[in-house]
Amino acid sequence: MKALTPRDLALKVLSAGNRSPGFTERRLKKAFEQNPHIDERDRAFATNLVQGVLRWRLRIDRSIEKASSLPFKKINPQIINILRIAIYQIFFLDRLPESAAVNEAVKQAKKKFPDHVAGFVNGILRNICRRKDQPVFPDPKKDKVSYLSIYYSYPPWLIKKWIREIGGDSTQSLLSAGNKIPELVIRLNSMKIDRDSLLKRLKEEGVGSEPTTFSPEGIIINSLKGPVNRLKTCQEGLFQVQSEPAQICSYFISPAPGEKILDICSGLGGKSTHLAQLMRGRGTVFALDINHPRLIKLNENSRRLGICNIQPVVADACSHLSSLFRQPFDKILVDGPCSALGTISRHPDGKWCRDGNDIKRLSGLQKKILNQGTPLLKKGGYLLYMTCTISKDENEDVVKYYLETNKEMVLENLGDHVPDWGHDLIDDSGFFKSLPHIHGIDGFFGALFRKL
Secondary structure, X not given: OOOOOHHHHHHHHHOOXXXXXXXXXXXHHHHHHHOOOOOHHHHHHXXXXXXXXXXXXXXXXXXXXXHOOOOHHHXXXXXXXXXXXXXXXXXXXXXXXXXXXXXXXXXXXXHHOOHHHHHHHHHHHHHHHHOOOOOOOOOXXXXXXXXXXXXXXXXXXXXXXXXXXXXXXXXXXXXXXXXXXXXXXXXEOOOOOOHXXXXXXXXXXXXXXXXXXXXXXXXXXXXXXXXXXXXXXXHOOOEEEOOHHHHHHHHHOOOOOOOXXXXXXXXXXXXXXXXXXXXXXXXXXXXXXXXXXXXXXXXXXXXXXXXXXXXXXXXXXOOOHHHOOOOOEEEEEXXXXXXXXXXXXXXXXXXXXXXXXXXXXXXXHHHHHHHHHHXXXXXXXXXXXXXXXXXXXXXXXXXXXXXXXXXOEEEEOHHHOOOHHHHHHEOOOOOEEEOHHHHOOOOXXXXXXXXX
């Protein structure tokens, strides 16, 4: 069987036809597992192609529409993806000759379609190359939303939503920030090493790195050859991959040794392991999630990090949590299921997998989970609600509802609970709000409540 090229892999992933959040990322990972012969350079190229097409899909499709005599909707979906991969290279990969992108696309078309289809692909791409410097965008003075939608490649509904919530100028900055290639960030394991020592160890492994701006335990990886889990420092449990704002959230709940803490919707356990780490391994973190395979992965990470005070619990956070636990918790973290609109730079498929109905549905889930968690909190205890979205419906509006329906809970000003390094991340209402276009990190939200 002939080995797949990076472009073939990208085409296979993009043509899989599933719009669920995170599917493309999982499909890409599976493709690599099925083709272990592909070296790291080709894996990186295939990933770049997939992520790049998702990041710029609407602008790319506009170019196809302008260059094709055939209506866009009548073009075979696989041909569209062949064209998308090539156009992404033509417009966004400066080091790659245009001729190489065109020729490889024609080869891909010939593998699956008659010669006249390959000729169609060749004609469109040659046309685009000739007209590369000619604008294909709507007039921003006549239709600002359509212009922003195509220029920055975002769905119109999302642009309209952000303009309503944060204004036109801020929206444009946010769109631009969301199209930047994100940095890989890790969190050091303070139970085993300090930041300066880990930076030194990473340098010895040939990894370029620097401290994060806010989190005192974060490190940005600047240059890395191969998967991060192949590093000896990773295998020794000296760090965990975790975004900077996710690291910051753990500090807001001020976990202390000996406490009993519940992490609702723990996922793969990034925050659970951080809470346990900040507790110096004393006390217990109950990591609750509906997805059993995620908790298996959490256990694996815990063992690697040398953390033994996490208790995984498989349960639905939306129903009857009070029946699972006999004693109240000192603190509760609710990492609500959300639209993830704050992490679009990291997961560009999120732009195309969500709509307004999803946000309404997810905000309903968030309210249910908060209501389920409240009876489990002891008097005087703290509950932290956080999301990785910048959607008002899922953040401030959920907080308002929660306070109206749970009179025993009061909102705390996070400015009174955060170390000096985090004050710039707290807004005038006392919420944690990290914004990609302002702080240069993923968009997160956090609100802290205390039980009377």
